Amino acid sequence: MVALYLLMVILPVVMGAGKARFDNYQVIRVVPQTLRQVDLLRHLSDTNHDLSFWTGPTRANASVDIMVPPHKLPEFEDILQRFNFKNEVYIEDVQKVIDQEQGATPRSGFGWTNYYRLQNIYDWLDSLVKQYPGIVTSIVGGKSYEGRQIKGVKVSYKSGNKGVFVEAGIHAREWISPATVTYILNQLLTSKNASIRDIAENYDWYIFPSTNPDGYEYTHTTNRMWRKTRSRGLLCVGADPNRNWGFHWMDGGASSNECSETYAGSKAFSEIETKSLSEYITSIADKIQVYLAFHSYSQLLLIPYGHSTEHISNYDTLMSIGTKAKAALAKRYGTQYTLGNIAETIYVASGGSMDWVRGTFNTPITYTYELRDTGRYGFTLPASQIIPTGEETLDSVLTILQEARKVIR
Ligand SMILES: *[C@@H]1O[C@H](CO)[C@@H](O)[C@H](O)[C@H]1NC(C)=O
Ligand SMILES: *[C@@H]1O[C@H](CO)[C@@H](O)[C@H](O)[C@H]1NC(C)=O
Ligand SMILES: [Zn+2]
Numbered sequence: 001m002v003a004l005y006l007l008m009v010i011l012p013v014v015m016g017a018g019k020a021r022f023d024n025y026q027v028i029r030v031v032p033q034t035l036r037q038v039d040l041l042r043h044l045s046d047t048n049h050d051l052s053f054w055t056g057p058t059r060a061n062a063s064v065d066i067m068v069p070p071h072k073l074p075e076f077e078d079i080l081q082r083f084n085f086k087n088e089v090y091i092e093d094v095q096k097v098i099d100q101e102q103g104a105t106p107r108s109g110f111g112w113t114n115y116y117r118l119q120n121i122y123d124w125l126d127s128l129v130k131q132y133p134g135i136v137t138s139i140v141g142g143k144s145y146e147g148r149q150i151k152g153v154k155v156s157y158k159s160g161n162k163g164v165f166v167e168a169g170i171h172a173r174e175w176i177s178p179a180t181v182t183y184i185l186n187q188l189l190t191s192k193n194a195s196i197r198d199i200a201e202n203y204d205w206y207i208f209p210s211t212n213p214d215g216y217e218y219t220h221t222t223n224r225m226w227r228k229t230r231s232r233g234l235l236c237v238g239a240d241p242n243r244n245w246g247f248h249w250m251d252g253g254a255s256s257n258e259c260s261e262t263y264a265g266s267k268a269f270s271e272i273e274t275k276s277l278s279e280y281i282t283s284i285a286d287k288i289q290v291y292l293a294f295h296s297y298s299q300l301l302l303i304p305y306g307h308s309t310e311h312i313s314n315y316d317t318l319m320s321i322g323t324k325a326k327a328a329l330a331k332r333y334g335t336q337y338t339l340g341n342i343a344e345t346i347y348v349a350s351g352g353s354m355d356w357v358r359g360t361f362n363t364p365i366t367y368t369y370e371l372r373d374t375g376r377y378g379f380t381l382p383a384s385q386i387i388p389t390g391e392e393t394l395d396s397v398l399t400i401l402q403e404a405r406k407v408i409r
Helices: 002-014 035-047 070-082 094-099 118-131 176-190 194-202 213-221 272-287 315-333 342-346 353-361 383-407
Strands: 026-031 064-068 086-091 136-143 149-155 162-168 203-208 288-296 300-303 338-341 365-371
Touching (some): 026 070, 118 136, 118 213, 136 272, 149 213, 162 272, 176 194, 176 203, 176 365, 194 383, 203 272, 288 353, 300 315, 300 342, 315 365, 338 342
Parallel strands (some): 162 203, 162 288, 288 365, 300 338
Antiparallel strands (some): 136 149
Protein backbone atom coordinates (compact mmCIF):
# COMPACT_ATOMS: atom_id res chain seq x y z
CA MET A 1 0.00 0.00 0.00
CA VAL A 2 2.78 2.41 0.97
CA ALA A 3 4.73 1.38 -2.11
CA LEU A 4 1.70 1.98 -4.27
CA TYR A 5 1.19 5.38 -2.68
CA LEU A 6 4.82 6.29 -3.35
CA LEU A 7 4.49 5.19 -6.91
CA MET A 8 1.26 7.03 -7.60
CA VAL A 9 1.51 10.18 -5.53
CA ILE A 10 5.13 10.95 -4.65
CA LEU A 11 6.90 9.76 -7.77
CA PRO A 12 5.15 11.95 -10.33
CA VAL A 13 5.77 14.99 -8.13
CA VAL A 14 9.44 14.15 -7.56
CA MET A 15 9.90 13.46 -11.24
CA GLY A 16 8.33 16.81 -12.04
CA ALA A 17 5.29 15.46 -13.81
CA GLY A 18 4.17 19.09 -13.62
CA LYS A 19 0.97 20.53 -14.87
CA ALA A 20 -1.62 18.70 -16.87
CA ARG A 21 -1.78 20.13 -20.37
CA PHE A 22 -4.88 20.45 -22.49
CA ASP A 23 -3.35 20.77 -25.94
CA ASN A 24 -5.96 20.19 -28.62
CA TYR A 25 -8.65 19.38 -26.11
CA GLN A 26 -11.92 20.66 -27.53
CA VAL A 27 -15.05 21.82 -25.78
CA ILE A 28 -18.04 20.73 -27.78
CA ARG A 29 -21.49 22.12 -27.11
CA VAL A 30 -24.08 19.40 -27.56
CA VAL A 31 -27.81 20.09 -27.57
CA PRO A 32 -29.87 17.00 -26.81
CA GLN A 33 -33.30 17.40 -28.38
CA THR A 34 -35.07 14.40 -26.95
CA LEU A 35 -35.22 12.74 -23.55
CA ARG A 36 -33.45 9.76 -25.05
CA GLN A 37 -30.54 11.98 -26.06
CA VAL A 38 -30.45 13.53 -22.57
CA ASP A 39 -30.29 10.05 -21.05
CA LEU A 40 -27.52 9.07 -23.40
CA LEU A 41 -25.43 12.06 -22.34
CA ARG A 42 -26.13 11.24 -18.69
CA HIS A 43 -24.93 7.72 -19.30
CA LEU A 44 -21.78 9.04 -20.98
CA SER A 45 -21.07 11.41 -18.12
CA ASP A 46 -21.47 8.60 -15.56
CA THR A 47 -19.34 6.08 -17.39
CA ASN A 48 -16.84 7.87 -19.58
CA HIS A 49 -14.42 9.74 -17.36
CA ASP A 50 -12.19 10.77 -20.24
CA LEU A 51 -14.91 13.21 -21.12
CA SER A 52 -15.17 16.20 -18.83
CA PHE A 53 -18.66 17.65 -18.59
CA TRP A 54 -18.23 21.39 -18.08
CA THR A 55 -22.00 21.66 -17.78
CA GLY A 56 -24.23 18.72 -17.00
CA PRO A 57 -27.03 17.16 -19.06
CA THR A 58 -30.31 18.48 -17.73
CA ARG A 59 -33.28 18.42 -20.09
CA ALA A 60 -34.17 18.43 -23.76
CA ASN A 61 -32.92 21.52 -25.62
CA ALA A 62 -30.58 22.59 -22.80
CA SER A 63 -27.01 22.65 -24.04
CA VAL A 64 -24.22 20.57 -22.53
CA ASP A 65 -20.53 21.55 -22.83
CA ILE A 66 -18.17 18.61 -22.97
CA MET A 67 -14.37 18.78 -22.97
CA VAL A 68 -12.95 16.01 -25.13
CA PRO A 69 -9.28 14.99 -25.21
CA PRO A 70 -7.80 14.70 -28.71
CA HIS A 71 -7.42 10.92 -28.57
CA LYS A 72 -11.14 10.59 -27.80
CA LEU A 73 -12.33 12.95 -30.52
CA PRO A 74 -12.89 10.36 -33.26
CA GLU A 75 -14.90 8.12 -30.94
CA PHE A 76 -16.90 11.05 -29.58
CA GLU A 77 -17.64 12.48 -33.02
CA ASP A 78 -18.81 9.04 -34.02
CA ILE A 79 -21.29 9.00 -31.11
CA LEU A 80 -22.53 12.48 -32.03
CA GLN A 81 -23.13 11.38 -35.60
CA ARG A 82 -24.59 7.98 -34.81
CA PHE A 83 -27.22 9.43 -32.45
CA ASN A 84 -27.75 12.54 -34.50
CA PHE A 85 -26.75 15.09 -31.84
CA LYS A 86 -26.91 18.76 -32.65
CA ASN A 87 -23.43 20.07 -31.79
CA GLU A 88 -20.90 22.83 -32.25
CA VAL A 89 -17.23 23.21 -31.32
CA TYR A 90 -17.11 25.96 -28.68
CA ILE A 91 -13.41 25.91 -27.78
CA GLU A 92 -10.95 24.63 -30.39
CA ASP A 93 -7.97 24.24 -28.07
CA VAL A 94 -8.41 24.47 -24.31
CA GLN A 95 -4.66 24.88 -23.69
CA LYS A 96 -4.60 27.98 -25.88
CA VAL A 97 -7.39 29.54 -23.84
CA ILE A 98 -5.64 28.60 -20.59
CA ASP A 99 -2.42 30.21 -21.87
CA GLN A 100 -4.31 33.44 -22.55
CA GLU A 101 -6.30 33.43 -19.34
CA GLN A 102 -3.95 35.41 -17.11
CA GLY A 103 -3.54 39.16 -17.53
CA ALA A 104 -0.72 40.84 -19.40
CA THR A 105 0.63 42.56 -16.30
CA PRO A 106 2.96 40.54 -14.10
CA ARG A 107 1.44 39.12 -10.96
CA SER A 108 2.61 40.65 -7.73
CA GLY A 109 0.79 41.64 -4.58
CA PHE A 110 -2.91 41.51 -5.26
CA GLY A 111 -5.44 42.97 -7.67
CA TRP A 112 -8.10 42.28 -10.30
CA THR A 113 -6.21 42.10 -13.56
CA ASN A 114 -4.91 38.61 -12.79
CA TYR A 115 -6.02 35.47 -11.02
CA TYR A 116 -4.15 34.78 -7.79
CA ARG A 117 -2.91 31.84 -5.78
CA LEU A 118 -4.55 31.02 -2.46
CA GLN A 119 -1.69 32.48 -0.40
CA ASN A 120 -1.96 35.82 -2.25
CA ILE A 121 -5.67 35.95 -1.45
CA TYR A 122 -5.13 35.01 2.20
CA ASP A 123 -2.26 37.52 2.58
CA TRP A 124 -4.53 40.20 1.15
CA LEU A 125 -7.28 39.31 3.64
CA ASP A 126 -4.73 39.61 6.45
CA SER A 127 -3.64 43.00 5.12
CA LEU A 128 -7.25 44.23 5.28
CA VAL A 129 -7.49 43.21 8.93
CA LYS A 130 -4.44 45.40 9.62
CA GLN A 131 -5.63 48.26 7.43
CA TYR A 132 -9.19 48.43 8.82
CA PRO A 133 -8.90 47.76 12.54
CA GLY A 134 -12.25 47.49 14.29
CA ILE A 135 -14.01 47.00 10.93
CA VAL A 136 -12.42 43.95 9.30
CA THR A 137 -11.73 40.90 11.41
CA SER A 138 -10.25 37.57 10.43
CA ILE A 139 -12.60 34.56 10.57
CA VAL A 140 -11.95 30.88 9.94
CA GLY A 141 -14.86 28.97 8.42
CA GLY A 142 -13.27 25.55 8.66
CA LYS A 143 -10.45 23.50 7.25
CA SER A 144 -9.54 21.36 4.29
CA TYR A 145 -8.48 17.76 3.80
CA GLU A 146 -4.86 18.81 3.27
CA GLY A 147 -4.92 21.00 6.37
CA ARG A 148 -5.48 24.44 4.90
CA GLN A 149 -7.76 26.99 6.52
CA ILE A 150 -11.00 28.16 4.99
CA LYS A 151 -10.14 31.74 5.70
CA GLY A 152 -12.48 34.69 5.50
CA VAL A 153 -13.15 38.13 6.83
CA LYS A 154 -16.01 39.71 8.66
CA VAL A 155 -16.74 43.31 7.73
CA SER A 156 -18.76 45.16 10.34
CA TYR A 157 -19.02 48.92 10.66
CA LYS A 158 -21.47 48.87 13.56
CA SER A 159 -23.39 46.54 15.83
CA GLY A 160 -26.93 45.40 15.21
CA ASN A 161 -26.58 44.80 11.46
CA LYS A 162 -28.18 41.89 9.62
CA GLY A 163 -25.68 39.42 8.22
CA VAL A 164 -24.78 38.59 4.63
CA PHE A 165 -22.85 35.37 4.04
CA VAL A 166 -20.75 35.20 0.87
CA GLU A 167 -19.37 31.85 -0.26
CA ALA A 168 -17.05 31.52 -3.26
CA GLY A 169 -14.73 29.03 -4.87
CA ILE A 170 -16.41 25.84 -3.68
CA HIS A 171 -15.77 24.46 -7.17
CA ALA A 172 -12.03 24.77 -7.64
CA ARG A 173 -11.80 25.59 -11.34
CA GLU A 174 -14.35 28.42 -11.28
CA TRP A 175 -11.66 31.06 -10.84
CA ILE A 176 -13.89 34.03 -11.60
CA SER A 177 -15.81 33.28 -8.38
CA PRO A 178 -13.07 34.13 -5.82
CA ALA A 179 -11.89 36.98 -8.06
CA THR A 180 -15.37 38.55 -8.17
CA VAL A 181 -15.91 38.17 -4.46
CA THR A 182 -12.59 39.80 -3.57
CA TYR A 183 -13.50 42.59 -6.00
CA ILE A 184 -16.78 43.12 -4.13
CA LEU A 185 -15.02 43.00 -0.76
CA ASN A 186 -12.55 45.65 -1.92
CA GLN A 187 -15.41 47.88 -3.10
CA LEU A 188 -17.22 47.50 0.23
CA LEU A 189 -14.14 48.91 1.92
CA THR A 190 -12.99 51.53 -0.59
CA SER A 191 -15.97 52.72 -2.67
CA LYS A 192 -17.18 56.26 -2.16
CA ASN A 193 -20.50 55.62 -3.88
CA ALA A 194 -23.27 56.35 -1.36
CA SER A 195 -25.29 53.25 -2.27
CA ILE A 196 -22.30 50.97 -1.89
CA ARG A 197 -21.39 52.65 1.39
CA ASP A 198 -24.94 52.08 2.56
CA ILE A 199 -24.89 48.30 2.02
CA ALA A 200 -21.28 48.05 3.21
CA GLU A 201 -21.96 49.76 6.50
CA ASN A 202 -25.52 48.67 7.25
CA TYR A 203 -24.99 44.95 6.82
CA ASP A 204 -22.44 42.67 8.48
CA TRP A 205 -20.49 40.68 5.89
CA TYR A 206 -19.03 37.21 6.32
CA ILE A 207 -16.93 36.65 3.21
CA PHE A 208 -15.11 33.44 2.24
CA PRO A 209 -13.37 33.74 -1.15
CA SER A 210 -12.07 30.15 -1.28
CA THR A 211 -14.16 27.46 0.39
CA ASN A 212 -12.32 24.60 -1.38
CA PRO A 213 -8.72 25.71 -0.84
CA ASP A 214 -7.06 22.37 -1.67
CA GLY A 215 -8.90 22.15 -4.96
CA TYR A 216 -8.14 25.78 -5.79
CA GLU A 217 -4.41 25.32 -5.19
CA TYR A 218 -4.50 22.15 -7.27
CA THR A 219 -5.97 24.08 -10.20
CA HIS A 220 -2.96 26.40 -10.01
CA THR A 221 -0.24 23.80 -9.51
CA THR A 222 -1.41 20.71 -11.31
CA ASN A 223 -4.72 20.58 -13.14
CA ARG A 224 -6.53 23.76 -14.19
CA MET A 225 -9.77 21.83 -14.65
CA TRP A 226 -10.07 20.33 -11.16
CA ARG A 227 -13.53 20.78 -9.62
CA LYS A 228 -13.80 18.65 -6.49
CA THR A 229 -12.14 18.42 -3.10
CA ARG A 230 -8.84 16.53 -2.78
CA SER A 231 -9.86 13.81 -0.31
CA ARG A 232 -8.50 10.38 -1.22
CA GLY A 233 -11.03 7.74 -2.19
CA LEU A 234 -10.48 4.13 -3.12
CA LEU A 235 -10.34 4.71 -6.86
CA CYS A 236 -10.52 8.42 -7.38
CA VAL A 237 -9.78 11.68 -5.62
CA GLY A 238 -12.32 14.12 -4.27
CA ALA A 239 -16.03 14.65 -3.91
CA ASP A 240 -18.15 17.45 -5.31
CA PRO A 241 -18.40 19.83 -2.35
CA ASN A 242 -21.59 21.30 -3.73
CA ARG A 243 -23.34 17.91 -3.73
CA ASN A 244 -22.16 16.99 -0.25
CA TRP A 245 -24.32 19.12 2.10
CA GLY A 246 -26.81 17.40 4.38
CA PHE A 247 -30.13 18.51 2.98
CA HIS A 248 -31.81 16.10 0.56
CA TRP A 249 -28.35 14.63 0.04
CA MET A 250 -28.22 12.34 -3.05
CA ASP A 251 -31.77 13.26 -4.00
CA GLY A 252 -31.10 13.67 -7.74
CA GLY A 253 -28.47 15.36 -9.88
CA ALA A 254 -25.57 13.89 -7.95
CA SER A 255 -23.51 10.75 -8.44
CA SER A 256 -22.60 7.86 -6.17
CA ASN A 257 -19.66 7.04 -8.44
CA GLU A 258 -16.46 8.14 -6.77
CA CYS A 259 -14.86 9.07 -10.08
CA SER A 260 -17.68 11.30 -11.22
CA GLU A 261 -17.31 15.11 -11.23
CA THR A 262 -20.59 15.28 -9.29
CA TYR A 263 -19.73 12.57 -6.75
CA ALA A 264 -21.82 13.41 -3.67
CA GLY A 265 -19.31 11.85 -1.26
CA SER A 266 -19.65 8.67 0.81
CA LYS A 267 -22.24 10.36 3.02
CA ALA A 268 -23.59 13.84 3.68
CA PHE A 269 -20.76 16.04 4.98
CA SER A 270 -18.16 13.35 4.27
CA GLU A 271 -15.86 16.21 3.21
CA ILE A 272 -14.14 18.14 5.99
CA GLU A 273 -14.61 21.37 4.01
CA THR A 274 -18.42 21.18 3.97
CA LYS A 275 -18.63 19.68 7.45
CA SER A 276 -16.48 22.34 9.09
CA LEU A 277 -17.97 25.20 7.09
CA SER A 278 -21.50 24.01 7.95
CA GLU A 279 -20.55 24.06 11.63
CA TYR A 280 -19.28 27.60 11.28
CA ILE A 281 -22.46 28.67 9.50
CA THR A 282 -24.53 27.01 12.23
CA SER A 283 -22.67 29.06 14.85
CA ILE A 284 -23.73 32.35 13.21
CA ALA A 285 -26.95 31.25 11.48
CA ASP A 286 -29.20 33.41 13.66
CA LYS A 287 -27.37 36.47 12.31
CA ILE A 288 -27.56 35.55 8.63
CA GLN A 289 -30.46 36.91 6.58
CA VAL A 290 -28.82 36.75 3.17
CA TYR A 291 -26.76 33.90 1.69
CA LEU A 292 -24.96 34.38 -1.61
CA ALA A 293 -22.97 31.60 -3.32
CA PHE A 294 -20.80 32.25 -6.37
CA HIS A 295 -20.03 29.79 -9.14
CA SER A 296 -19.33 29.90 -12.84
CA TYR A 297 -20.27 29.65 -15.62
CA SER A 298 -23.63 30.10 -17.47
CA GLN A 299 -24.96 33.47 -16.24
CA LEU A 300 -27.69 32.19 -13.98
CA LEU A 301 -29.26 33.50 -10.80
CA LEU A 302 -30.66 30.54 -8.91
CA ILE A 303 -32.98 30.17 -5.93
CA PRO A 304 -33.80 27.06 -3.84
CA TYR A 305 -34.33 24.20 -4.22
CA GLY A 306 -32.31 21.89 -6.41
CA HIS A 307 -34.00 18.59 -5.57
CA SER A 308 -37.57 19.72 -6.17
CA THR A 309 -39.54 21.98 -8.47
CA GLU A 310 -41.88 22.85 -5.63
CA HIS A 311 -41.97 26.57 -4.91
CA ILE A 312 -40.61 27.57 -1.53
CA SER A 313 -42.71 29.80 0.74
CA ASN A 314 -41.22 33.12 -0.43
CA TYR A 315 -40.69 32.09 -4.03
CA ASP A 316 -42.53 35.15 -5.35
CA THR A 317 -40.38 37.50 -3.27
CA LEU A 318 -37.14 35.87 -4.39
CA MET A 319 -38.26 35.92 -8.01
CA SER A 320 -39.27 39.56 -7.81
CA ILE A 321 -35.99 40.62 -6.16
CA GLY A 322 -34.13 38.38 -8.62
CA THR A 323 -35.81 40.05 -11.59
CA LYS A 324 -34.66 43.45 -10.37
CA ALA A 325 -31.17 42.14 -9.65
CA LYS A 326 -30.95 40.65 -13.14
CA ALA A 327 -31.93 44.01 -14.65
CA ALA A 328 -29.37 45.86 -12.52
CA LEU A 329 -26.70 43.41 -13.62
CA ALA A 330 -27.55 43.84 -17.31
CA LYS A 331 -27.55 47.61 -17.16
CA ARG A 332 -23.78 48.22 -17.23
CA TYR A 333 -22.56 45.85 -19.98
CA GLY A 334 -25.73 44.15 -21.22
CA THR A 335 -24.85 40.83 -19.61
CA GLN A 336 -27.99 38.68 -19.64
CA TYR A 337 -28.79 36.29 -16.82
CA THR A 338 -31.48 33.63 -16.49
CA LEU A 339 -33.34 33.51 -13.18
CA GLY A 340 -35.12 30.58 -11.60
CA ASN A 341 -35.60 27.81 -9.11
CA ILE A 342 -32.68 25.41 -9.63
CA ALA A 343 -34.66 22.27 -10.34
CA GLU A 344 -37.52 23.81 -12.26
CA THR A 345 -35.78 26.02 -14.78
CA ILE A 346 -32.19 24.87 -14.69
CA TYR A 347 -31.41 21.37 -13.46
CA VAL A 348 -32.02 18.91 -10.66
CA ALA A 349 -29.06 19.00 -8.28
CA SER A 350 -29.08 18.06 -4.63
CA GLY A 351 -26.71 18.53 -1.73
CA GLY A 352 -25.80 22.15 -2.50
CA SER A 353 -24.80 24.65 0.18
CA MET A 354 -27.58 27.17 -0.48
CA ASP A 355 -30.27 24.51 -0.19
CA TRP A 356 -28.83 23.30 3.10
CA VAL A 357 -28.78 26.84 4.48
CA ARG A 358 -32.34 27.50 3.40
CA GLY A 359 -33.63 24.06 4.44
CA THR A 360 -31.91 24.12 7.82
CA PHE A 361 -32.24 27.73 8.96
CA ASN A 362 -35.04 29.04 6.75
CA THR A 363 -32.73 31.91 5.72
CA PRO A 364 -35.05 34.18 3.74
CA ILE A 365 -32.81 35.62 1.00
CA THR A 366 -30.62 33.08 -0.78
CA TYR A 367 -29.16 33.17 -4.27
CA THR A 368 -26.58 31.18 -6.17
CA TYR A 369 -24.81 32.95 -9.01
CA GLU A 370 -23.35 31.24 -12.03
CA LEU A 371 -21.14 34.07 -13.26
CA ARG A 372 -19.82 34.84 -16.77
CA ASP A 373 -19.69 33.60 -19.42
CA THR A 374 -22.09 31.46 -21.46
CA GLY A 375 -19.41 29.08 -22.67
CA ARG A 376 -17.07 30.76 -25.16
CA TYR A 377 -14.37 30.73 -22.47
CA GLY A 378 -16.20 28.69 -19.85
CA PHE A 379 -14.08 28.26 -16.72
CA THR A 380 -11.10 29.97 -18.35
CA LEU A 381 -12.56 33.45 -18.47
CA PRO A 382 -9.78 35.93 -19.39
CA ALA A 383 -8.52 37.98 -16.45
CA SER A 384 -9.46 41.12 -18.38
CA GLN A 385 -13.09 40.24 -17.56
CA ILE A 386 -12.61 40.14 -13.77
CA ILE A 387 -13.30 43.86 -13.24
CA PRO A 388 -16.35 44.08 -15.54
CA THR A 389 -17.72 40.90 -13.95
CA GLY A 390 -17.08 42.35 -10.50
CA GLU A 391 -18.77 45.64 -11.37
CA GLU A 392 -21.94 44.19 -12.84
CA THR A 393 -22.20 41.54 -10.11
CA LEU A 394 -21.88 44.17 -7.40
CA ASP A 395 -24.63 46.19 -9.13
CA SER A 396 -26.93 43.19 -8.71
CA VAL A 397 -25.83 42.44 -5.13
CA LEU A 398 -26.60 46.07 -4.30
CA THR A 399 -30.11 45.62 -5.66
CA ILE A 400 -30.65 42.36 -3.77
CA LEU A 401 -29.63 44.00 -0.49
CA GLN A 402 -31.65 47.15 -1.05
CA GLU A 403 -34.70 45.03 -1.81
CA ALA A 404 -34.01 42.51 0.96
CA ARG A 405 -34.17 45.29 3.52
CA LYS A 406 -37.83 45.82 2.64
CA VAL A 407 -38.78 42.22 3.40
CA ILE A 408 -36.54 40.97 6.20
CA ARG A 409 -37.19 41.77 9.82
C1 LIG B 1 -36.70 20.95 -28.53
O1 LIG B 1 -36.51 21.72 -29.70
C2 LIG B 1 -37.03 21.11 -30.85
C3 LIG B 1 -36.59 21.93 -32.05
O2 LIG B 1 -36.73 23.32 -31.80
C4 LIG B 1 -38.56 20.98 -30.71
O3 LIG B 1 -39.09 20.34 -31.84
C5 LIG B 1 -38.85 20.15 -29.46
O4 LIG B 1 -40.25 20.12 -29.23
C6 LIG B 1 -38.17 20.73 -28.24
N1 LIG B 1 -38.34 19.81 -27.13
C7 LIG B 1 -38.67 20.22 -25.92
C8 LIG B 1 -38.83 19.17 -24.88
O5 LIG B 1 -38.79 21.40 -25.62
C1 LIG C 1 -23.52 54.25 -7.25
O1 LIG C 1 -23.48 52.93 -7.77
C2 LIG C 1 -24.70 52.49 -8.34
C3 LIG C 1 -24.53 51.03 -8.73
O2 LIG C 1 -23.50 50.88 -9.63
C4 LIG C 1 -25.08 53.38 -9.51
O3 LIG C 1 -26.31 52.98 -10.04
C5 LIG C 1 -25.15 54.81 -9.04
O4 LIG C 1 -25.38 55.65 -10.14
C6 LIG C 1 -23.86 55.23 -8.35
N1 LIG C 1 -24.03 56.54 -7.79
C7 LIG C 1 -23.21 57.54 -8.07
C8 LIG C 1 -23.51 58.84 -7.41
O5 LIG C 1 -22.26 57.42 -8.86
ZN1 LIG D 1 -19.81 25.52 -9.48
